[in-house]
Amino acid sequence: MTRRGIAVLAATLTGVALCLGACSTPAAPSSDSTAQSAAVPLVSRTAEQIVSALQREGFDADHPVEATDVNCAEAGCTQAVVTDRFRLLVFPSTGSAQLYADSQDMRQIETLAVGFAPVVPEAQRDRYWNAIVQLAR
Template identity: 90%
Template sequence: MTRRGIEVLAVTLTGVALCLGACSTDVAPPSDPTAQSAAVPLVPRTAEQIVGALQREGFDVDHPTEATDVNCAEAGCTQAVVTDRFRLLVFPSTGSAQSYAASQDMRQIETIAVGFAPVVPEAQRDRYWNAIVRLAR
């Protein structure tokens, strides 16, 4: 190879190296799969919106009360609504909802935990639960 050919090859390789360095982007570290994005919540509705939707669909939702201050200090949730038939708590992550629901014998989907009053028959619990699951998505 001639001296001119070596110079052209060196310039070309330098240009390619500079382009690769400038054109590449840093690879982000793997994200924590249990972490929840603050911008896009797993459940797009608030506790109040879910309870309101149940009411509009004809479910008996007697005496809904916003109970975040009372329930969430101990439970670690971010929202809570209590009715005569159930209580619905929203947590900041799926893991915290799952842990709390398991410790309280509640049902859980995504970031929501639901506990039913003892007087609610199992068939009605299932009916409410199926609607909550549908509304949570």
């Protein structure tokens, strides 16, 4: 083999070795915190669990009804529970909860939107709201 042939062969083998080393290196795991947090729900309780907790704490949450089919088709929520005093909707993201809550004059925390019946006085609304905020954490 000539010197030129050996040089070409050496360059080719070096290129192949570099490609194999670089191409076979596994991709580093994503350190993007938004991608990791997307799998973890922002509110760890379901709407039913929040309503049950409120009842255990002595709040009037009479006649809770699972209303996902009725409410969520239009609202875009993933879960809804309605009581005589309020309705609680769970959304897939904080953005969708915020948009819906703003359009319906509801209160919103994380992925929850809460609307109160007109008969509930403002002071009671605040009391319910504070308890719901605590339960959402």
